[in-house]
Amino acid sequence: MSETGPDARAEGRPDGAPDGRPTAVQIAAAVVGIVVLGFVVLLATRDVQRNGPNTDIVGQSVPPVAGVSYDGTRFDIDDILRANREVARADQTWVVVNFFASWCVPCRVEHPELIRFDTEGTSCPTRLVGVTFQDQAENVASFFDELGGDWPVLVGDTASMVIDFSVLTAPETVVVAPSGLVTAKIIGETSYDQLAEAVQC
Amino acid sequence: MVVVAVVALGYGATADRGPETDAERAAELAATIACPQCSGQPVSESNAPIAEVIRTEIKQQVDAGLTDAEIRAVYVARYGEWVDLTPSSRGLTGVVWVAPFLVIGAGVGALALAFARWRMPGTTSRATPEDIAIVEAARRQAPGIEP
Numbered sequence: 001m002s003e004t005g006p007d008a009r010a011e012g013r014p015d016g017a018p019d020g021r022p023t024a025v026q027i028a029a030a031v032v033g034i035v036v037l038g039f040v041v042l043l044a045t046r047d048v049q050r051n052g053p054n055t056d057i058v059g060q061s062v063p064p065v066a067g068v069s070y071d072g073t074r075f076d077i078d079d080i081l082r083a084n085r086e087v088a089r090a091d092q093t094w095v096v097v098n099f100f101a102s103w104c105v106p107c108r109v110e111h112p113e114l115i116r117f118d119t120e121g122t123s124c125p126t127r128l129v130g131v132t133f134q135d136q137a138e139n140v141a142s143f144f145d146e147l148g149g150d151w152p153v154l155v156g157d158t159a160s161m162v163i164d165f166s167v168l169t170a171p172e173t174v175v176v177a178p179s180g181l182v183t184a185k186i187i188g189e190t191s192y193d194q195l196a197e198a199v200q201c
Numbered sequence: 202m203v204v205v206a207v208v209a210l211g212y213g214a215t216a217d218r219g220p221e222t223d224a225e226r227a228a229e230l231a232a233t234i235a236c237p238q239c240s241g242q243p244v245s246e247s248n249a250p251i252a253e254v255i256r257t258e259i260k261q262q263v264d265a266g267l268t269d270a271e272i273r274a275v276y277v278a279r280y281g282e283w284v285d286l287t288p289s290s291r292g293l294t295g296v297v298w299v300a301p302f303l304v305i306g307a308g309v310g311a312l313a314l315a316f317a318r319w320r321m322p323g324t325t326s327r328a329t330p331e332d333i334a335i336v337e338a339a340r341r342q343a344p345g346i347e348p
Binding site: 024028031035038039042054056101133134157159160162163164166167168169170 | 237238249250251253254255257258261275276279280281296300303304307311314315318
């Protein structure tokens with residue numbers, strides 16, 4: 001019967017379209033749904049917060065490492081890299097940059113390992129340099145007086161070095177090949193074995 | 202009076218005088234760069250040592266004459282885009298700036314359309330001649346119902 005046919009039923013519904021086409025409300029709902037879905041996809045795929053250890057520097061050229069040590073001596077990694085170009089490959093020096101602070105407990109734990117690395121070395125020529133992370137020269141001097149060790153530790157304005165190496169906290173240690181390429185970054189306390197393995201000539 | 206109030210409020214809300222000193226500029230930057238070791242906290246509010254390092258470095262970068270964009274770029278390059286708490290207007294992040302206006306525009310448009318349809322004659326539920334004929338026929342078939 002025509003009274004109960006589809007057209008009649010459609011005309012009786014306030015939100016229905018007589019000819020089966022979507023209504024404005026349905027279109028609006030679909031648009032809102034697509035926009036919300038787009039936001040979900042956007043949030044799920046964009047660069048998320050990554051406040052963990054950052055090792056992006058591995059494979060890049062070493063940023064400047066230069067300054068004055070707590071004992072007044074000057075250090076510049078460029079001097080070593082420049083000298084490397086003048087000697088045979090086997091005689092080229094690897095540089096290990098250790099970010100540390102006298103207030104940092106893991107730094108105290110790893111210190112004997114660094115002393116061993118500095119004194120025993122590896123089969124390749126190596127040079128160890130420290131860079132302070134939020135610390136004062138007098139604290140560094142006391143630390144080395146107490147625990148030993150004899151390598152340059154840069155003090156004073158080290159903020160740019162800390163940021164250039166994407167350091168989050170101490171200790172972090174970076175291994176630099178004779179070419180100036182960063183080959184490893186060790187987050188947290190390191191050991192002699194770890195460093196000896198990272199230095200391969 | 203109303204015009205003066207609206208203009209004054211509009212100017213006050215939109216006029217950006219910007220930082221007046223280098224220290225203010227450094228503080229503003231520190232408030233919009235996230236501490237890379239913390240969870241969503243700007244370096245201006247964090248006590249983490251790395252936040253202190255970055256605050257110091259920002260002051261030096263401002264003193265050295267770097268622009269805000271150059272300073273932000275340093276931290277984005279070293280720690281990732283997420284440390285920049287001011288969303289970029291480029292790429293997909295730009296949607297953040299545009300989306301609210303699109304949504305508001307779509308809402309206003311939908312309301313305008315709805316109001317217009319409500320006012321349009323013929324869109325209300327009025328009985329058509331066919332409807333009337335159907336009712337008449339039904340009444341004729343059902344005895345006892347007065348026309």
